[in-house]
């Protein structure tokens with residue numbers, strides 16, 4: 001796309017027209033007999049078709065809920081086009097995207113093969129009630145089931161749903177059905193979605209605060225966040241003290257998680273992210289999950305692997321848990337990049353004994369759009385692309401290169417307290433000048449400056465799309481396209497340098 005030739009949006013003078021109330025109706029109809037919302041006498045709303053962005057923003061502030069994340073930005077942003085690693089605003093300014101819709105667009109924007117697959121399905125079978133079968137659903141489930149056999153040596157089945165949180169809800173149902181228990185273990189800093197069930201197992205109290213009682217709230221366990229170790233230990237000498245603390249909870253009945261007389265735990269499952277996503281792209285130290293999985297297995301507690309953000313080669317493996325030697329999930333949830341951010345589709349995979357038809361029979365869970373044919377067709381194409389790709393080699397290589405660039409940036413900016421990552425899931429933790437005290441303000445300024453689209457690089461005006469996560473909301477979580485080029489990574493480093501430099505001046 002030539003970014004200089006995209007026409008800027010015309011800014012029109014806008015004065016809302018005075019509503020026209022036809023006289024004839026006013027004289028013949030009494031106010032009791034007419035519903036003003038539906039009658040011909042209802043005022044005509046002005047057409048939004050020709051409005052400028054500013055006019056639409058004004059309307060947005062009146063007609064759209066603020067309950068989503070749009071208003072995290074000081075100035076909510078419109079985009080008009082996307083391609084590869086870039087978003088384009090109405091003036092044709094390009095924004096290098098280093099977050100790719102929270103890792104939902106791993107293959108890059110407007111991927112031709114995925115778009116073509118969607119178009120073919122639109123012409124073939126654009127919609128079908130989920131109670132009937134279509135080929136792509138079965139073909140996609142088969143690919144996912146086989147990928148788990150290949151990655152973990154486990155046999156199971158897949159159940160589709162629409163969004164990540166819906167799949168998490170289904171996983172919770174599986175746990176309850178299989179174990180008869182509704183109590184879950186989960187990590188501090190974990191994120192599993194914002195439906196009620198998913199909020200109950202997501203550690204952030206902010207997501208629950210205004211929504212009443214969460215009786216089935218999970219027990220949250222400290223995550224091995226080594227840069228800020230919750231136990232004040234050093235990773236090279238701690239001997240995984242954090243996992244020892246989990247084990248200790250099963251020592252005897254008074255530690256609260258275990259009855260040695262019945263050999264039973266109060267908890268049905270532990271839900272994990274193999275690398276924390278929204279919590280700040282925090283990798284666990286080597287050996288951590290291997291030991292945790294062993295502890296759970298010995299106590300009959302299921303391991304639920306949330307791959308929604310870190311799956312689909314984000315970390316260089318199809319499933320991020322494949323990095324852990326000999327760890328097999330009992331169930332897995334996935335979503336986001338399965339359709340490369342196109343028609344939504346998510347799902348669960350579970351071991352046969354959990355999801356066998358005798359246990360999880362017809363109607364156990366359902367949503368109208370669950371295995372929608374546009375989603376399964378795009379998901380199928382994405383899985384084919386993954387199978388044909390060399391991401392297992394190229395993603396770690398690119399990740400290493402990008403991490404090297406971040407380390408160079410860290411030399412120039414002591415405010416970057418930590419850089420780390422696995423594959424192309426990278427973190428840059430913004431701090432005060434001491435390199436440790438978290439600076440939410442600095443990270444926030446960087447995010448806003450990037451979105452302003454006023455960064456001058458190599459004679460061009462550009463923007464930068466970042467996302468901020470982490471326990472203290474001070475971590476730039478980087479999830480670039482798996483197709484990002486080496487030139488684009490160099491450009492990313494220049495843009496990051498610019499936003500950090502400017503943000504430091506502004507705060």
Ligand SMILES: Cc1ncc(COP(=O)(O)O)c(C=O)c1O
Pocket residue numbers: 102163164165166168191192193194273277278306307308309310335336
């Ligand atoms: C690890 C993880 N689980 C679950 C979810 C929820 O997915 P969704 O937003 O599609 O409901 C997310 C979303 O960011 C996630 O990162």
